[in-house]
Amino acid sequence: MKVAVSGLNNTDNPAPGIPVIKSIQKEHEIIGFSYDPNEPGNYMSMCKKIYLMPFPSLGFDELKSRLLHIKEESGIEAIIPNLDAELPLYIKYQQEIEALGIKLCLPSAENFELRNKNKLDKLSEKLGITYPKTYEISTISELKKILENGSEFPLMIKGNYYKAYKAYNLESAIEYFYKISNEWGFPVLVQEVVTGEEVNLVGVGDGKGTLVGGVAIKKLTTTDIGKIWTGITICNEKLMQIAKDFVALTKWRGPFELECMINMNQVYMIEINPRFPAWIYFATDIGVNLPLMVTQIMEGKTITSQLQYPQNKMYVRYTGELTTNFTDFMKLLSTKEL
Helix, strand or coil, X not given: CEEEEECCCCCCCCCCHHHHHHXXXXXXXEEEEECCCCCHHHHCCCCCEEEECCCHHHCHHHHXXXXXXXXXXXXXXXXXXXXXXXXXXXXXXXXXXXCCCCECCCCCHXXXXXXXXXXXXXXXXXXXXXXXXXXXXXXXXXXXXXXXXXXXXXXXXXXXXXXXXXXXXXXXHHHHHHHHHHHHCCCEEEEECCCCEEEEEEEEEECCCCEEEEXXXXXXXXXXXXXXXXXXXXXXXXXXXXXXXXHHHHCCXXXXXXXXXXXXXXXXXXXXXXXXXXXXXXXXHCCCCHHHHXXXXXXXXXXXXXXXXXXXXXXXXXXXXXXXXXXXXXXXXHHCEX
């Protein structure tokens, strides 16, 4: 199957595309979808062809036109979108995209909205876990009112879909408020900080209520924006049961990542990402190939659930370099294809 994969940034703030490609390239032919000619994945020789894509803000008509061209030229049969900014468009119009003969493995629009950060309190309650007290704000005066009513620093300042910063005083909170609202709009979320071990679980739901694969990792060190730099596999039965309950409740289809804090036996839900994380190849490398499961779901194959994996395996992220021709960059920039 010819599979298009987006998210080809592979710097110190990597996107999931490259590890997804590494997970499925032996079984499928890969087409790369890029939004920036500077993305390293454009030049890593992992894709048969690279296409620059229109920004999601331009709407579905632009995306559809581009997909029709790519479908005719390269014969893509499926897409695994990996970026927060593009997912709302793919999810909203997934029926129209599949009508073009292009398979997707995505949750419903209802489920996508259900895991929005401003709605996670209700979902967390249904799953029987705790969600930190969270406020929606659109002005600085609302932020100050939250502080007047007893909330104390540090506080998390978050976008509803993406980005989160820890603020230790009012000045930094105001800075992050403007930084997030200028990039992602409103509402901006203010969330009380909970302490404990940071754990993530990546999984795949089959769309029928079954968790077909899952791997949990504890963060050891992170980048300044919270990306895992080193981590270790863990077995936490309560966390795995939460993932099973989440998939059973929502009939989630496709990849997801639960971000949680665990303090003693208390699990706090922090957020749910509707895509693979950048550390997904770690799961593949220890024997649980979740991206391949997604392609198997799209192909209609029967999948045996795989929820067991080795413990105390350590994940270490590192950076690398490559040399390429500047003419490739110029060609991609001018023709939007490489």
